Amino acid sequence: MNFIRKIIDTRTKNDEAFYKDLKKIIGFNPKNLQYYKKAFIHRSIKEVDKKTGLPLNYERLEFLGDAMLSSVIASYLFQEVPSGDEGYLTKMRSKIVSREHLNELGKDLDLFRFVRSNVVKSKFGENIHGNIFEALIGAIYLDRGYTYCKKFVFKRVIIPYVDVPKLEGKITSYKSLFIEWCQKVKNDFVFEVYEDSGNDTIKHFSVKLFLDGKIIAKGRATSKKKAEETAAKRAYYAFQHEISNL
Template structure:
């Protein structure tokens, strides 16, 4: 048995799904740095998997939160399909060491971990159909789905705290950087700081409002691709 065969068997065991098409599974795990051409990598599968994940998550939210408005469900969906969430799922599935990458990559960034999860979703969809993909997502994302609470849909401070405690083991701090206006119409500007990282400030008529806006800026910044991550893709 070749090392590639070992990797594929191990992957099937860890994700709980056996592929009929082993070449498809191999492509799911192949980063562009290890492929002959980009078309031989998992990039196209990642593109499809992102959409399949979105449909299944929207369906889940629609069925399980019948009293929530569209805006709240959009916030919950954004959290569940984010790069950070998919990367955490990859670590929970323990597939990091199974990804086929070029020799130049010394570590696996979140962008690659996230891409592999989305590629596996597409692979299961092609190999076993929509119901198999739905079951794979529900099982793989079960911890994230369990943590998705409607009351936190627009609570960016709660979202930021969950992200930072999980990813770096630190709690955000909120620092007032500016106060302007007369006493009856004060405007507060606050930044969120996590360790040595300070995010874009948020302003509001109350400190609570400013903190929420600062937290939102931080959450959005953490969900955006960084140049370093893009270079690794």
């Protein structure tokens, strides 16, 4: 206990506040705050390591965290679903670590408040939340190892959110499902995407989804991928009966 107090006493007030907030989020004492600070540095800051000259931002930690998260989820599913084959387990893991779900997890923990950047925060897209969530997992791994990484994933991902039976019926990509249906029934489809900023300050894209030459759905979002997914989702519900019967 005296050792912990000694560590806290040597920190700045900002570090102490960060330490306390971080401990609440991860559920244990962080040892090296530098790993966690790095997990929230955006590349726009353009910081470099004084010793190596390499960039200091969360991107490498995000890569590491993605791998650690996938590893913990894969191990959990392998043990939880002994009858699942490789394809099934891969599909279930993809649903758990989907970008949409990771973004929600990052938002739930309010991780965005820690981000340091030279970009106006309103300009960030949704994926920043999932990116820093993965970076945080990477920082935990470097700081405390795999065991604590696993504890965090179980506490923040698996226990509160993972329900295997429910996940089996969850659709993670309406576009993939729609395309798969079209290919099976030999329907021609086209996603026609164009830039459509209108009066918005952030660039937007609109998409028209054609089926056998007819427009069946439209979508609009801040990226081409999101706009296509929106249109595909609307198309899915318009043809849900036909698609579900395949």
